Amino acid sequence: MDGQETLLLKLGEVVLKGLNRRFFEDRLLSNVSRRMRSCGQFHTTLRQSIIYVEPESGDCDMDAAYAAACQVFGIVRVARAYPCPKDPEAIARTARARLGDAFARAGSFKVETKRADKRYPLNSIQISQTVGGLLAEAFPAVRVDVRHPDLTVYVEIREQAAYVHVPAVPGAGGLPVGTAGRAVSLLSGGLDSPVASWMMARRGLELDLVHFVSPPYTSPQAQEKVLDLARHLSAYCGRMIVHIVPFTHIQEEIRRNCPEAYFTLVMRRFMMRLSERIAQRAEAKALITGESLGQVASQTLKALCATEDAVSLPVFRPLIGMDKVEIIHLAQRIGTYDTSILPYEDCCTVFTPRHPAIRPELEEVRKAEAALDVDALTGEALSGEEWVRVKP
Ligand code: ATP
Numbered sequence: 204m205d206g207q208e209t210l211l212l213k214l215g216e217v218v219l220k221g222l223n224r225r226f227f228e229d230r231l232l233s234n235v236s237r238r239m240r241s242c243g244q245f246h247t248t249l250r251q252s253i254i255y256v257e258p259e260s261g262d263c264d265m266d267a268a269y270a271a272a273c274q275v276f277g278i279v280r281v282a283r284a285y286p287c288p289k290d291p292e293a294i295a296r297t298a299r300a301r302l303g304d305a306f307a308r309a310g311s312f313k314v315e316t317k318r319a320d321k322r323y324p325l326n327s328i329q330i331s332q333t334v335g336g337l338l339a340e341a342f343p344a345v346r347v348d349v350r351h352p353d354l355t356v357y358v359e360i361r362e363q364a365a366y367v368h369v370p371a372v373p374g375a376g377g378l379p380v381g382t383a384g385r386a387v388s389l390l391s392g393g394l395d396s397p398v399a400s401w402m403m404a405r406r407g408l409e410l411d412l413v414h415f416v417s418p419p420y421t422s423p424q425a426q427e428k429v430l431d432l433a434r435h436l437s438a439y440c441g442r443m444i445v446h447i448v449p450f451t452h453i454q455e456e457i458r459r460n461c462p463e464a465y466f467t468l469v470m471r472r473f474m475m476r477l478s479e480r481i482a483q484r485a486e487a488k489a490l491i492t493g494e495s496l497g498q499v500a501s502q503t504l505k506a507l508c509a510t511e512d513a514v515s516l517p518v519f520r521p522l523i524g525m526d527k528v529e530i531i532h533l534a535q536r537i538g539t540y541d542t543s544i545l546p547y548e549d550c551c552t553v554f555t556p557r558h559p560a561i562r563p564e565l566e567e568v569r570k571a572e573a574a575l576d577v578d579a580l581t582g583e584a585l586s587g588e589e590w591v592r593v594k595p
């Protein structure tokens with residue numbers, strides 16, 4: 204009697220939580236359940252630091268569920284496992300039936316057992332030996348090698364059943380989305396801000412995304428690219444709202460009224476202010492940007508001070524100490540790289556000054572901005588805001 208393939212999701216940092224562990228676990232379980240919904244009908248339960256994802260009908264897409272499980276923050280390992288009765292014969296039978304392909308590719312194997320059910324009569328070494336012996340008979344071409352096997356067969360003796368699986372793959376790590384509160388992330392179409400959003404969601408923040416557009420200087424394709432990035436991120440971050448904010452008039456006013464050297468900084472201050480207003484409405488308690496110290500003129504220490512001066516919410520810049528190469532590696536790992544490098548213009552690049560101020564004095568930036576009616580311009584931009592919902 205072999206059971207249906209089941210996903211075993213191992214909890215990460217959540218297990219280190221003390222009294223509020225339940226809060227983290229509940230949130231993680233509901234994040235997993237929601238994420239599984241698009242892959243079929245599943246039963247999800249949490250027992251002893253493992254989430255079990257069991258298909259409830261025959262038409263569940265297990266490959267999709269497995270891929271999705273690897274993107275849920277709070278999970279450190281994911282295994283595709285096969286449940287069976289808790290006796291060595293049944294365990295070996297299940298391994299034979301389900302792991303035949305893995306044995307066909309291996310020259311050597313070993314069995315490793317975890318005995319989570321402490322009342323089980325055999326200890327883990329006895330189980331490994333017995334099951335290993337039976338598998339060695341079943342696959343005479345594959346020898347036993349306990350030191351450096353090609354294939355390790357894992358056996359987990361748990362309360363409700365035994366589970367057999369090949370090595371688990373790493374999960375997305377971090378903390379469950381939503382356990383750290385909500386923040387607003389400023390998403391451009393570049394490489395950096397998607398990575399910054401991902402990093403902060405991984406620390407448990409639920410995100411609202413803000414994107415500024417400057418039609419006709421920026422194209423509908425540029426906006427679509429950002430929505431693609433947002434959809435991609437939602438596989439990790441869950442459903443999100445992308446706030447699309449028209450920015451053309453603000454940029455034109457800046458160009459008409461401010462000294463060219465301060466174009467970018469004044470513009471960045473508007474972005475921060477508008478994002479803060481959106482954060483207040485969404486009850487978000489922080490802003491997130493993809494800035495990295497020294498990367499461009501508007502990301503020197505003085506420039507960052509001038510930008511941050513416009514808002515009072517904390518501004519999280521997870522990339523601040525990272526090199527471009529590290530950011531690119533992360534973008535590749537989370538899968539945003541290919542979209543980010545598509546060549547569409549961003550509103551930042553539309554009115555780039557020829558000689559931006561590199562060490563701007565805050566007072567000078569404020570003075571430059573004083574030529575504008577800040578309240579009227581922010582109000583007008585927010586009145587043109589549109590919402591797009593994205594989900595995995
Ligand atoms: P990115 O790769 O994220 O575009 P960047 O290094 O190109 O970053 P800038 O273009 O100067 O840097 O922008 C700095 C940050 O400001 C971005 O990381 C992003 O958080 C935010 N930002 C820039 N342009 C926009 C935009 N059009 N809409 C929303 N946020 C933006």
Ligand code: MG
Pocket residue numbers: 391392393394549551
């Ligand atoms: Mg950019």
